[in-house]
């Protein structure tokens with residue numbers, strides 16, 4: 001479970017969001033919506049301890065992770081965090097298998113994850129030869145291999161067609177069910193409607209999904 005307490009982020013004079021209180025229990029998915037530039041990615045980055053909030057706290061399973069030092073933050077990210085970035089953050093000159101090895105070396109888990117994302121049996125292929133959508137699916141497979149307790153996804157269906165977009169959302173739902181909290185920044189209405197709750201970062205309204 002991830003929880004924010006009175007979380008605020010400003011850049012100079014400009015406050016993106018203020019005193020945000022959010023709770024995402026294990027097993028649930030929260031969508032972050034709002035116009036471009038409203039601060040969705042910044043909120044994800046704060047939850048992932050990649051950026052410091054201006055004030056407030058973040059609790060992960062009861063631990064106040066905003067108070068951690070640099071080493072503690074690194075350990076938290078390594079042990080608990082799964083990040084699905086817009087740019088995939090893959091090692092492009094390495095094979096799919098080498099990319100999955102970063103998250104864990106269980107070959108059965110590799111096979112299961114690749115099967116789930118429609119890339120079964122392609123472990124030995126180099127990442128740079130693959131299309132944008134395929135690379136996004138490798139990033140998803142790597143996330144499944146890591147089994148994080150918190151997943152932060154930034155426009156995870158951006159480069160994908162409708163079927164693959166659906167597959168990403170279904171996989172994130174499965175991961176939530178298996179024991180993680182999922183937060184997704186998105187402009188996509190289908191992705192938003194697949195979540196349990198929706199937080200609009202510009203109005204700071206939290207609603208249950210339709």
Ligand SMILES: Nc1ncnc2c1ncn2[C@@H]1O[C@H](COP(=O)(O)OP(=O)(O)OP(=O)(O)O)[C@@H](O)[C@H]1O
Pocket residue numbers: 011016034035036037038039040041042043185
């Ligand atoms: N380090 C920084 N210094 C100053 N301003 C920043 C910094 N990082 C982000 N911003 C600004 O904060 C605002 C929010 O950016 P963010 O990327 O969080 O928005 P977003 O809602 O994710 O947008 P999009 O939907 O386009 O991805 C933007 O106006 C951006 O320029």
